[in-house]
Amino acid sequence: MLTSNELAERLARLAEKFTVTGASAALWHDGTLVRAETGTVNVDTGAPVLPGTLFAAGSVTKTLTASLAMTLVDEGRLDLDAPVTAYLPGFTTADPDRSAAITVRMLLTHSSGLPGNYLPDLPPGDDVLERLMDELATLNVTGEPGRRFSYSNMGMSTLGRLVEVITGERFDVALRSRILQPLGMTATADAEEMLLHSTAVGHVVDGTVRRVPRLRVWPEYGPAGSRLWLDVEALIRFGRMHLDGHPLLSAAAVEQMRTPQYDDFWGCLPGCANFGLGWGIFREGDDPVLTHSGANLGMHSTLYVVPGQKVVLAVLTNSSTGGMLHSTLCTELLDEFFDVQGPAPIAPPESPFEVDGARFAGRYRASDGQVAVEVHDGQLHARLLPDAGLTEWDRLMGSRTGGGQAVPITCVDGERSRFVLDTGSPGSHVAVQFFEPDPDGRFTLVRLGTLYERTP
Structure with a gap:
């Protein structure tokens, strides 16, 4: 088994190679946790990355949002195949017929056709998701809902608004009370609480290394990944919930979330062979591997769950170049220690096809x-x-x-x-x-x- 010292050596080497300002990584395998960190949380202060440093969760938040929704499915308060309008009666887009066909499941599988990266950057507030639904009414649905995968931040925030209506709580409050606190996760979407911790900020690397001008943007995409900060052990705790189930989430819900939803997933999401409910599926079959990655301003996050071998791997970085560290480190560890390989990378053919x-x-x-x-x-x-x-x-x-x-x-x-x-x-x-x-x-x-x- 990998030791913490060995993980620290790998992490420091890759951070230097890819000019990554700060990084934190952890590997949990069948009861044993190894963890390492390197670098600084902020080049302007030089403060070191600590074991409990909070980084941006980015779009890994979507797996938490999906899990939160599935707790409502377990309770019989949410039907995956019901139309979104059953819970949000005013839900509509610029194409009412298409939006009426969107189901809850389509939000979880990114097949709704709702906008992917429409970025209004609304003023923050308790009603920001409700206001986002007003923005949505002016936008188009792309394609026929349910037919094609199209990664959608808007779809995940719509799911977050749906959670608010069902629970009667603001999304971040429901996430904290139903997922973060019961799992003992050091995680918060509250900027004031972030000040009480060692908190990483993003950096842009383009010949120089400089801190990003804003820590957080787009409050309307909190359920999609714009607001949550957490430490690497929090990701491990969350990933373990998806190994064999947990009192928070039934075994049936865990199984549904890891079940492939597409017959053909070629080219839909880098590093994934298919997609479930909120989870990317790194490897299909009887021994699946789950994954999700994320990005925020100058920051990256990655989570892998290997249920068959009781493995959870998490990496957090605070540089625009961090994605290269993530892919290299995770590929090395999964292959070397657990014989896990993902889909082959997309590449051009030796002889291109002629087309009209x-x-x-x-x-x-x-x-x-x-x-x-x-x-x-x-x-x-x-x-x-x-x-x-x-x-x-x-x-x-x-x-x-x-x-x-x-x-x-x-x-x-x-x-x-x-x-x-x-x-x-x-x-x-x-x-x-x-x-x-x-x-x-x-x-x-x-x-x-x-x-x-x-x-x-």
């Missing part, structure tokens, strides 16, 4: 931006045109897929209209897939990270 570019070319729209698919010198290109809020998010997270540059996409499967986009990083490609041709054979949907619908 006219069927793909056009402009596709979602609430957080557009994708322009163009033909240049006989080669299909994709040009991401994110809205202003998402452009700033990409900059702070070190994304290389935006910026309005036309990037070649290469067909890897002509029959299923699958392509890959080269991000410019060695060995890193993004999946692109087109769906649902119209009567003229022109595709009406494209997934490039999120789902976009062709504009007239």
Whole structure:
């Protein structure tokens, strides 16, 4: 078994290699916990990362939100296959027919078609999720609800609002009383409480290392991951709940959450072979591996749960380059100690397929931006045109897929209209897939990270 000293050595080495300001990692295996930390919580103060340092949970929060919802399913207060309007009678979008078809399950599986990264950055307040529902009424649903995976922060915050209505409590209060406190997690969404702890702040690494200008943004996405801070042992405690069940969550609910929901998941979410209810599924089959990752301003989080071997692995970092540390460390530990490998990375073919570019070319729209698919010198290109809020998010997270540059996409499967986009990083490609041709054979949907619908 790995020792804490060995984990500390690996963590420090990778933090130096990838210029990560601070990191915390923990591995729990069948009753034994090893934990390590390195670096600083803030380059401006030099304060060290401590065993109890709080980092941004990021989108790992979605697994907590999903678990919270499943406690209501256990109590018979929530039906996964009921329409959202059964609990939120005023729930609607700019497309009332599509929004009426959205069920609770679709929120958990990211198949609702609700916006992925629409970022209004509403003023904080106890009613922020209620106000977000007013914003939603002006936005479109992309595609037919329930048919396609499209990662949605808006969908998860809608689930959070649904929790508020059912429990009669503000979302963060319900999360604390029903999940965080019973599990003994050191975690909070309260900024004043964060001041009482060693708290990490995010950093942007782009030739220099500098602290991000704001600690937290987008309060309306608390259930999706914008507000919660926790320490690495808190993630371990939460992950253990999903090994064999827990008094908080029935074995049936745990099993439902790890059950694959898609027949075809190619290219939907990096590092996942399928998706359950709130959980990414790293490995399918009789011995599944669950995962979820997250990001906040200059911060990253990762959680793996291996039920068959009673393993929970968690990593937290506070740099825009942290994702590379996460993927390297987790791949090494899961493979070396537990013989766990995930899906093969997406890569271009040796011989690209020839396609009729006219069927793909056009402009596709979602609430957080557009994708322009163009033909240049006989080669299909994709040009991401994110809205202003998402452009700033990409900059702070070190994304290389935006910026309005036309990037070649290469067909890897002509029959299923699958392509890959080269991000410019060695060995890193993004999946692109087109769906649902119209009567003229022109595709009406494209997934490039999120789902976009062709504009007239």
